[in-house]
Amino acid sequence: MSNIWIIAELAGDGSLARISAEVATLARNLAVASGREAVGLVIAADPTPAAKELATYLPRILTIEDADAGGHAWSAIAADHAAGLLADEPDALVLLGSGPDGRDTAGALSALTSLGVLVNATAVGWEQGGPTVEMSAFGGKLVTTSTFTTPGGIITVRPNAVTAAAGEEAGAIEKATAGGEARLPRVALGDHVAEASAAAPIEEARIIVSGGRGIGGPDGFGLVEELASALGGAVGATRAAVDSGWIPYAQQIGQTGKIVKPQLYLALGISGAIQHKVGMQTAETIIAVNRDPDAPIGEFADLMVVGDLFAVVPALLAELRARGG
Amino acid sequence: MHIVVLTKPVPDPAAAAERLGPDGRLDRAASPAVVNGNDEYALEAALKLTAEHGGEVSIVTMAPSGAADTMRKALAMGAARGILVTDPALEGSCVRSTVQVLAAALKDMTFDLVLAGVDSSDGNGGVVAAGVAALLRLPYLSNAARIEPDPDAGRVSVRRLTATGYDLLEAPMPALIVCTQVLGEPRYPSLKGIMGARSKEIASKSVADLGLEPGAVGGAAASTKVIGSTKPPARGATKVVRGSAEEGAHEIVALLESRRLI
Ligand SMILES: Cc1cc2nc3c(=O)[nH]c(=O)nc-3n(C[C@H](O)[C@H](O)[C@H](O)COP(=O)(O)OP(=O)(O)OC[C@H]3O[C@@H](n4cnc5c(N)ncnc54)[C@H](O)[C@@H]3O)c2cc1C
Ligand SMILES: Nc1ncnc2c1ncn2[C@@H]1O[C@H](COP(=O)(O)O)[C@@H](O)[C@H]1O
Numbered sequence: 001m002s003n004i005w006i007i008a009e010l011a012g013d014g015s016l017a018r019i020s021a022e023v024a025t026l027a028r029n030l031a032v033a034s035g036r037e038a039v040g041l042v043i044a045a046d047p048t049p050a051a052k053e054l055a056t057y058l059p060r061i062l063t064i065e066d067a068d069a070g071g072h073a074w075s076a077i078a079a080d081h082a083a084g085l086l087a088d089e090p091d092a093l094v095l096l097g098s099g100p101d102g103r104d105t106a107g108a109l110s111a112l113t114s115l116g117v118l119v120n121a122t123a124v125g126w127e128q129g130g131p132t133v134e135m136s137a138f139g140g141k142l143v144t145t146s147t148f149t150t151p152g153g154i155i156t157v158r159p160n161a162v163t164a165a166a167g168e169e170a171g172a173i174e175k176a177t178a179g180g181e182a183r184l185p186r187v188a189l190g191d192h193v194a195e196a197s198a199a200a201p202i203e204e205a206r207i208i209v210s211g212g213r214g215i216g217g218p219d220g221f222g223l224v225e226e227l228a229s230a231l232g233g234a235v236g237a238t239r240a241a242v243d244s245g246w247i248p249y250a251q252q253i254g255q256t257g258k259i260v261k262p263q264l265y266l267a268l269g270i271s272g273a274i275q276h277k278v279g280m281q282t283a284e285t286i287i288a289v290n291r292d293p294d295a296p297i298g299e300f301a302d303l304m305v306v307g308d309l310f311a312v313v314p315a316l317l318a319e320l321r322a323r324g325g
Numbered sequence: 326m327h328i329v330v331l332t333k334p335v336p337d338p339a340a341a342a343e344r345l346g347p348d349g350r351l352d353r354a355a356s357p358a359v360v361n362g363n364d365e366y367a368l369e370a371a372l373k374l375t376a377e378h379g380g381e382v383s384i385v386t387m388a389p390s391g392a393a394d395t396m397r398k399a400l401a402m403g404a405a406r407g408i409l410v411t412d413p414a415l416e417g418s419c420v421r422s423t424v425q426v427l428a429a430a431l432k433d434m435t436f437d438l439v440l441a442g443v444d445s446s447d448g449n450g451g452v453v454a455a456g457v458a459a460l461l462r463l464p465y466l467s468n469a470a471r472i473e474p475d476p477d478a479g480r481v482s483v484r485r486l487t488a489t490g491y492d493l494l495e496a497p498m499p500a501l502i503v504c505t506q507v508l509g510e511p512r513y514p515s516l517k518g519i520m521g522a523r524s525k526e527i528a529s530k531s532v533a534d535l536g537l538e539p540g541a542v543g544g545a546a547a548s549t550k551v552i553g554s555t556k557p558p559a560r561g562a563t564k565v566v567r568g569s570a571e572e573g574a575h576e577i578v579a580l581l582e583s584r585r586l587i
Contacts, residue, residue, distance in 0.1 A: 012489050073485070073494055075455065076465060098450060100468045100486075107455025108465070110421055111428075116548025117420040119450025136557070137448045138336075138343040144448075145553040153548065156450055185464045187500075190493035193484075201488070207586065231587065239506065249470075249486065249507050256363060256443055256506055264586045266577075274338050275362075275446075285584055286560075287577055293565070303580050304565045311570035312577075319574045320587070 002089045002152070004030050007082055007109075008042040008054050009101045010074070012192055016053035018204065019097030021164035023157050024057035026124060027095050028167060033126035036093075040171070041085070043078045045070035055171040057164065062176040073187040075104035081178035083112035090115075091151035093131060095124075098156040098259075106154045108184060116153045118146050122161050131155065139274040140281050159203050160261040160282075195248065202251060207233030207264045210253060210280070213240040214269015214290065214309060221246055223313050224268060230320050236260065238276050254279035268309045272297025289313065326380035326437040326476055328371040330404065331427060331454065332364040334388045334395040335447040343447070349551030350417050350544075351447060358395045363442030365402070365511035367504035370472060371440050372403045372512070378476055381405040383434070387415060387426050393527050400522035401514035407527040408434075414532055417544025420449065424456030425542050429535040431461060438474065438481065439463065439501040454503050464496035470507040474498065 006027045009017040024040060031038035040054040040061040047063035055061050064081045082105070086092045094109065096102035098120050110117045122143070123134040130147055133155055137144045202208055209228040211221055221235070228235045236253045237246070253260055255275040265283035270276060272288070272295055280286070281300060288301040289309045298304040305312055336343045336356030346352035360368075371382045384399050386392055387410040396407045410430050418426065431439060439458075444451035458465035470491055471484040479498050484491040486505060514522070532539055540546060566576045581587045 012487060073466070073492075075467070076459075079459065100451075103444075103451040104455045104465065104467050106450075107420075107424070107452035107457075108459035110452065111424055111456040111459035114421065117450070117452050117456075118549055119420070119448075119452060132552070135448070137345075137554070139338060139341065140557060141341070141343070142345070142554050143557050144345070144349075144551050145555075146549050146551045148548055149550055150548045156452070183462065184459055185462060185496070187464045187466055188495045190482075190495060192487070192492050193490045195490035231581075243506070243510060249505075250488070255446060264581070264584075274341065281560075285580070285586065287580065289573070289577075293567070298563055298565065300560050301563050302561060303576060304563050305573035305576060306565060306567045307570055307573050312573045315570040315574035316577055319571075319578050323578070323587075 002036070002091045003039045004034070004036050005086070005092055005094045006038065006040045006058065007078055007094065007096050007105060008040055008050050009097055009099070010044055010050050014044060014046060014049050016050040017097065019099060019102065019159055020054065021057055022159065022162050023095050023097055024054055025164045026157060026162045028058060029162070030124060030126055030131065041082060043069065043081050051173045055173055056166040058167060059171040061171050061173045063173060064176055064178050068186060072189050075101060075108055076184035076186060078105045079108035079112055080182050080184050082109050084178035085176065086113055089152070093152055094154045096154065096156050098158045102156050106156050110154055112183065116148050116150055117156070118148070118153060119156045121155050121157045124155060124157070136278070139278050158259055202234045202236050202253065202258055202260055205234035205262055207231050208236045208260060208262045209233050209266045209268065210236035210238065210270060211241055211247070211268050212238040212270030213244070215241060215246065218246045227266070227313055227317060230317055233264070238270050267297055267301070268313065270297055271295045272300065326375060326378050326474065327435065328375060328380065328382050328438045328440060329431065329434060329436045330364065330368045330371050330382060330384050331439065331441040332368065332384045332386050332396070332399050333361045333445045334358040334386065334392040335361045335445055338446050345551065345554055348417070353389055358392065360395055360399050361442055361445045363444060366506050366508055367440040367442050368399055368402055368404060369511040370504050370508040373509070374472065374474060378474060383408065385427065385430050386410065387423060387430070390529070396527055397522045398514065400525045401518040402512060403518060406525055408530060409527055410530045410535065412532045412543070414539060414543040414545065417547055418542065419547040419549045420452055420456065421548045422542040422546055423453050424460060425537065426535065427453065427457045428460040429537050430530065431457065437476065437498045439499070441501065441503050443503060443505055454501060458501040464500040466494045466496060466500060467503040469502050469504050472502055472508065
């Protein structure tokens with residue numbers, strides 16, 4: 001019987017990307033349900049650090065060391081090696097994250113192996129010998145469940161589909177060499193350029209305070225930041241705010257930004273357009289401040305405060321300060 | 326330069342009329358179609374690049390035959406011509422099939438760049454473009470925030486957005502690039518553009534025209550299927566508060582306290 005494979009994605013410093021810890025946890029659960037083995041695959045110029053981390057989640061890790069991965073775009077290299085390794089495993093199940101690296105690798109691997117792809121899984125179960133994949137469709141109006149009609153397949157998994165949890169004991173790490181030749185062209189990677197952004201990463205935040213067009217300008221985001229820090233949260237934004245240049249793209253939430261699932265989402269001056277909603281509608285608590293009582297966000301917020309955010313937010317900051325929190 | 330943009334017609338998200346047909350597939354007749362919003366960014370990037378470096382933009386679409394109307398909008402923005410791969414057999418195509426069909430359509434074309442959107446709004450996951458590039462063995466540069474071709478050198482460099490900034494990528498052309506919104510907002514078609522689009526060519530191609538085996542692609546060869554759907558659990562009712570800023574602030578604090586968020 002073939003394996004459930006996880007292709008590890010890496011953070012900029014070569015450590016394991018957070019999404020891969022979640023995907024590995026999901027794979028371990030599926031291994032129990034299916035009786036298969038969950039195996040992690042780390043492909044990098046120096047796979048050791050990520051492999052060690054991944055071993056806390058999985059019983060078995062294979063590493064492929066490829067010096068090319070240092071100076072070249074990663075996905076083509078990862079897909080080539082994975083396709084070589086899976087050449088004799090038409091019923092392999094491969095899990096990746098649904099972010100840029102995961103998507104890039106999933107698409108290329110599908111083309112090289114002819115495995116089908118199911119995308120943006122919010123949950124994966126196991127029934128009748130195969131995975132059942134839940135995903136959100138039509139802007140969250142529907143949750144569909146899909147399967148593969150073929151024995152194997154590739155699944156990209158959304159952040160926060162599962163909570164990462166270490167396994168009982170650390171897994172074994174083995175070196176592997178991928179079979180086969182390099183089929184995909186390598187793309188030269190020059191510098192990694194870091195952009196000054198003091199902002200906390202929003203995918204991991206428990207609390208997010210987000211600003212939209214109603215914030216009015218870059219200065220208004222000072223107020224958003226103040227509230228975020230008072231609540232111990234991170235700052236998010238709509239595309240309207242990002243396109244206006246008030247805040248970097250990295251903070252955008254929605255269809256073309258990040259998909260987040262915080263405990264609290266506080267939306268300031270945000271109308272709640274469908275493309276924004278798909279990025280935050282699974283937040284546990286949604287609070288909106290909007291001066292338009294008919295703004296669509298009122299249809300899915302828990303609390304909608306109708307009013308001018310430039311009056312409500314200072315009053316809120318004052319009350320938070322008064323209670324000493 | 327000749328640039329091909331992959332554009333997909335999708336149900337208009339703003340109309341919110343999407344639904345599944347009895348076969349678990351998207352009922353494409355239920356909803357008005359628009360050009361996938363993210364593909365408009367790719368088209369805009371292509372139009373800017375050809376304005377700067379010379380050349381033309383073509384669009385390639387795989388969709389039901391009615392999609393020609395939607396493609397006119399992209400032509401009105403400034404694309405020179407369209408290729409519509411359409412065939413009843415393609416209904417119900419999975420990602421794998423879509424990749425094969427688009428790759429087959431591109432195989433016989435000459436181009437310097439293929440541009441695609443980050444993802445399509447009707448449920449797919451931003452994987453098609455990577456698959457197309459892999460099948461055609463094209464250099465693949467994704468998540469582009471800036472595209473700088475050097476036609477004389479036959480190379481292109483791209484800023485690929487990362488979690489912390491961007492990576493500088495460089496590859497020979499032809500190459501396939503996935504475009505983000507950071508490249509700039511799509512233009513509105515001018516009246517002249519709209520008039521001109523009426524007479525632009527949209528060439529239709531069938532599965533046989535592309536030299537693909539019937540049955541190798543499309544619904545008959547789908548590698549995935551939808552087996553069920555449910556409505557997500559409804560969120561609780563919204564509490565609406567009107568009144569003074571202080572009252573509003575007080576309600577927020579009360580909710581945060583009751584849910585132990587502060
Ligand atoms: C392909 C595509 C992808 C997209 N992807 C995304 C995405 O990833 N993320 C995203 O967010 N959007 C995305 N959008 C854009 C989306 O459609 C909306 O345009 C956007 O979300 C609107 O942002 P907004 O709510 O900030 O602005 P608006 O819709 O203009 O809303 C501003 C709100 O602020 C309120 N307001 C104004 N002033 C005040 C005040 N003083 N006090 C209180 N309230 C005030 C107004 O009543 C209004 O409701 C996408 C669109 C397309 C076509
Ligand atoms: N049927 C199609 N016709 C043309 N282009 C497509 C089609 N499907 C996907 N694409 C392209 O691939 C990108 C990613 O789509 P997806 O993988 O479906 O999210 C889109 O933004 C388009 O550029």
